[in-house]
Amino acid sequence: MALLSAQNIHKNFGQLEVLKGIDLEVQAGEVICLIGASGSGKSTFLRCLNYLELPTDGIINYQGTPIDPKVTNLNQVRSSMGMVFQHFNLFPHMSVLENIIEAPIKVQKIKRSEAIQIANRLLEKVGLSDKAKEYPARLSGGQKQRVAIARALAMDPKLMLFDEPTSALDPETVESVLNVMKQLVNDGMTMIIVTHEISFARAVADRICFLHEGKILEEGSPCELLDSPKNARTQEFLKSVIA
């Protein structure tokens, strides 16, 4: 059974129809990359999956049960889906360590000492053990994003959502973030990644979906979609990003 399945997801902002019926199934351990032009609805779709946006229509099944915002405890759902944002959204008034232990302690009610242990292990994993006491303002973009990843991982998520995690980074720090994400892939984490890094997508994705104007126009393995795209729009888009 799929870990998550989204069926016929629609989203309108007032008159604007942003998502026009998206279907996606994600198996545990799968890595899916979403690509598409700016404004095609990638972020909106990702944000519908953890209900940061309320879909106008459609059903999301997660861990075998349909999510119904009137019945389901959305906070509980969200706490088991990590999300990494383009602009990091670290808590600036907290140190790196405090950023990571906040939700485990306050949401999962884990003991502080235990949370710190988890955080230290994760900081080591993302290569930032020496930054535990720093405040986010003192970190580079790449370091911030790795902290953000550690913060999401601290909740022991079943699924990680990444929304253009490297788009706001200086080129020289992009690699450090992609390397951490590759490690996660090797660990078998289930991931949905919105990205413009085509070579990264080729390396890690089990499946790539091309979004266009609120629909998945084409999907397939990296080879299928990147090397022999069938749809003219996909071809056009790939030409524009690879050039």
Add this chain to the structure above:
Amino acid sequence: MPNIQHLLDVFLKSMPLFLKGALLTLELSATSLLIGLVIGLFFAFLSLSKSAVLKAISTFYITIVRGTPLIVQIFVLYFGLTDLIKMSSFMAATLALAFHNGAYISEIFRGAIQSIDHGQYEAAKSLGMNNLLTYKRIILPQAFLRAIPSLGNQFIIALKDSSLAAFISMDELFNIATTQGSNNFDQMTYLVIVAFYYLLMVMILSFLVGKVETKLKKSGAT
């Protein structure tokens, strides 16, 4: 103008009295500011709520405070309150000043809360935090840090405004100055002296606020 020698003599002689008054002035402004913080936070939430009624209540309160002289507010609250319940003039003055400062503080808090990036709410939500946790742990601490310079400013204003409590016979700084001035037929000397005390307190406060501000900037916590 009084001559300098005379001014110094009176200054030294009256120091114990004025220091007592200064202490009361500080107590009065600090207490009213603390209560004002609670009132301010409450009305900031009302004005940020989705309910039109709650918003209107907050707007009404702020309009009244801004649109009427503080001395009128103090008299109305003093005579109104002491009529209803027995209370000291300190209590009445504190409540009146708190009522007044609360309106300005609510505007400071509202601005500070609104200035917090939307991404902060989303990050908190995405970690499974509910609204209460999000505000308590993420939004309000940041908003409060951001509000500190304006709150410091409001404290300085409150300190000076507290002189109006003299009119409901509080023995704070200004009252001491006018009483002593008329008792000794020497208004100007005592007014210059009381001005000095206010100025000194305001300068110390400004210095402290500035210190905190640089420290916050340096830590990058806001």
